[in-house]
Amino acid sequence: MSPAGVFWLETDPARGCNTLWHLSNQGPVRLGPDDLGIRSRVNGYGGGALAAADSGVFVVGEDQQIRFVSLADGQCHSLTDDPGAAYGGLVADQYRQRVLAVREAEGKQQLVAVSMQGERSVLHSGLDFYSAPAVSADGSQVAWTSWQLPDMPWLRSRLWTANCSEDGLLDQGREWPTPSEASVQQPVFDGNQLWVLSDHEGWWQPWRIDTSGEGSWHASDSPARDHANAPWQLGESHHCPTGRGGWARVRYCNGTGELWLSSGQTGDAIRAARDFGDFRCLQSAGEHLYCIGRASSRLDAVLEIDLETGQARTIAGGEEAMPEARAALPLDIEIPALNPGEASIHGFFYTPKLATPDVPPLILIAHGGPTSAAYPVFNPQVQYWCQRGFAVAEINYRGSTGFGREFRLALEGRWGEVDVADMERAADHLASFGLADGSRVFIQGRSSGGYTALMAMIRSQRFTAGASMFGVTDPMRLRAMTHRFESGYLDWLLGSPEKHPKRWRDRTPLFHADRITAPMIFFQGGQDKVVVPEQTRAMAEAMKAAGRAPELHWFEDEGHGFRRQANQAGMLEWMFSFYRKHSQKANDHAENLS
Template sequence: MRITPDCSSGADVSCAPTCDSDPGRQPVLLSAEDACASYIQRGALSVSRAGVFWLQTEPALGITALWHLTDQGPARLGPQGLSIRSRVNGYGGGALAASDLGVFVVSEDQQIHFIDRMDGHCQQLTEERGVAYGGLVADPTRHRVLAVRERDGQQQLVAVGPEQGIQILHCGQDFYGAPALSDDGCHIAWVSWQLPDMPWLRSELWTAVVTESGWLRGCETWPTPSEASVQQPVFAGDTLRILSDHGGWWQPWRLDPDGINGDWVTCDVPHLDHANAPWQLGESHHVSLVGGGWARVRYCNGTGELWLLDQDGRQGRRLAPTFSDFRDLCSVGAELYCIARSSRRLDAVLAINPGTDQVRVVAGGEEAMKGNSPALPQNFVVPAGSASEPGIQGFFYSPTSAEPENPPPLILVAHGGPTSAAYPVFNPHIQFWCQRGFAVAEVNYRGSSGFGRQFRLALAGRWGEADVEDMERAADYLAECGLVDGRRLFIQGRSSGGYTVLMTLIASRRFAAGASMYGVTDPLRLRAATHRFESGYLDWLLGSPHQHPERWHARTPLHQAGRIRTPMIFFQGGQDQVVVPEQTRAMIAMMQAAGLSPELHWFDDEGHGFRQRTSQITLLERLLDFYQRASFS
């Protein structure tokens, strides 16, 4: 059996349930309300000489608010009720950018505003209908902000300022992302990609000179030595570094236009991914530091590690080892800032001194369980079955209930994406289940990011097959190890994870019940209705429907609904524009026509991913009741 504690979680080597260390104290039960509290939003930190700014979700109000650091501590900034969110590509990202006098933000209605750091005054800079902005990057030299603008199904790289208005800097590519400016504002780099590709399959690096008037001159592309996904260009003086996976992993490369052996110069780093899949704009997993050197994130067996390295990428040392994932790396002055996640704490904004390695929590980072010991992630690896079945990694959580059953029932979780990943970080929903006697396992099936390009692309043409095989292998492995009760296996997933759940239950009778949260049920209809960003993704996942019609039919849950003999529960938002509500309605109708009795819980005001606290609470409570009934049926 190969199951070990996550190296940064502090979990015991033993696989026994992790109960409270004080036997005389009864643990406080985490309620559904507690599991749906406010949190710092990942992918939303920006710093400048004006200060430190971040976004924080507030489910009780249904908004994402702007916060900043004051002399008295964290405080809200900007008008009351202002909700900040980008909708570019459907997933957003890069909705704020700090400048010297304040911060640029994208409001819920997709307009760009500038908020003054001193008095909180909010100035609206755009007033357009039918647009979305994201990927903001401040241009303090010209008191403006760079952005990706999406309008009428097309994207452009633009600049927006209070005096200049909107300047279109570059157009003609299907998608844009990751604009980066040199310190003097004279050079720019960005990434683009074309349909039908996704940015983690194939993308391209661009550079240009920025003229005094703010326009671009000398735009050119820099082809990689082989097919690759590139992301996150960063300037360090006149040197440009970028993450590319043409060597098999997302690793940092230096662009050398005058290089004798080619433009792309490798850095001396381990063969690990140094970023995750760029579903959102504004990602930052590496940053140049004042005085030289770099801070970089690397993913080792599913865990994010933060490393400090010299200018050549050598002589590294790990920072903040008690945290297990890092996003939004940025620096100002002598300090490094990031959003960090841990298995024991709530998400935190960290300030790190690279000279002393001192870590300071700026905001968030509270003890997650109010004095109780949370269930901690234990790293497990399902051994490779054959050359076509590689080893599968995941995180296992033992129950923390006062009198845990031995072995306990298991909730197997399929993450969304499917090109995403599970991380060993505090998740209040997992704690909710563990406190009620369930074990939980999150599985990084084939197609997940963080394990190299080959593993990530292994899902091509095999969605609904390879991921299903890996979920089944993980469940069987944990049961064979005696960690869970093989007769009480449950499986759940959101979005594409819901699709994996349905395809698993069509293929298998291992599971006692399944739950789909706004999951895909009809890929062909989704292909016709989905937003432009993912319009070619399904053909990559399943192959062309014209060339492989039998494959599409066999891997469409709607067509196989009668084969599901497992109790099912569905959750769907009425405003979902990714997996449209008709997908779930049609699946329910087909299952009912086959004599089945699925449960459906409908939320008229929710979209793709429930944002309102009342909806999240209802989901947990209904799901708990469903699993408890299925456990004793």
């Protein structure tokens, strides 16, 4: 969002790349050359690959270099020629006609500025990671967040500010400590007042920091809810000022994102766009708020929301996702704790749309991350299963984001334990209420969710079969090869291997392949640089050596997360055949026993 208008990215599923769009007087139009794909790879997960300026938009191309796309003529101009470097977290500095960015090269990061002429200035360096640069209303201050290894940004991170001189360089850089240990994210200026989301009181809530004195922290009147999710990517925006003391903020309530608007005059807040269950990229201009809205029965939409009434208008996307069949809608479920002191867990349950006389089989989905979450938004794979007679449940096990700091940090040293216990608890709960057939329960996951699925198959006899999509099978090998961003993550999830060698061995699926007695299916991309292909191949071979017969489906042209439409469809078809076969076997077995 800028005086030049509204810009956004859309994914082209056929090409597997992101394209640039602009809202013109004639409606949405695509900008830039046909071969311009947009994606940042900073920290491995990217984010912040575009930033709107007065006369166009800065973007990060697939080659990780910054370009400027002019709104006047649509021309795309390269601003950086920096081989081996990657850029992300772009923020336009309107006062100096430049863009601020996080630069990553040779295992180090810097906060930099790049001018319209391609001149690069280093604004700050020496910290392990940088994120979320923000510029004050008069251009005199810049704020950002940082964190140091081995931490992840949702464990411990820090807020910084610096004065911005006439030549655009920073001086008097200063860290602003939180009152207690915290993760801070998304600093933003309301005029020259600095706000940030901090969880030092247990939730990611908005706080105002007095930067004119000793840095006192002042709470807002927002409720004790997370107002953001885990910052896996750069460029997140879950709150923004709307003028005259007003704010737009996202709150997460039991996994559902709610958008709340306050005028700043009456103090009252209204909930807007209730048809949507998650919101990203909040930006305000004049009397409107613009954001990405995600709903349960339609595709992602670019929304324009009236700040006074809360009425939402879709300006791009938002198509009904299933015009020929009514979508299965999410039911918010709460699964009570089994033991005193444990937290209840939440998830979303989808009933099958294919009517059958029997209680349906159940597919439990463990989200990736594992510090991530499931949201009540349209997921074509969930709908695929529901249209074929399966019930589906996406579970926000302990360690998920959106439920406060204590819940999020519950995975410390307990990955492969509490997540597995929560998935089992979910299966038992849904079966006990007759929502699913307890004798036909499948578990699946992608990446770290694949690890949870594998550990569930090892530790439990509860599941009929399991599916791992490029899942972690050997944490120690992953630790040795993972990228810098996550280089300390596994030690947090499992504890130091030097101090806890038995725990690491106990929670390495590769070492316990013989304990998986139920069927398993694996999917792996040959170009995966996160969970390297050898992990999945070794796991399948270990199961074969133990006398099992796992299915392994290989996609040589895919990386970590399948992007090509044909490969995604092929994976679903193979998985459906696998589930249908073993669902029928389990059903026949149950009938024979009865």
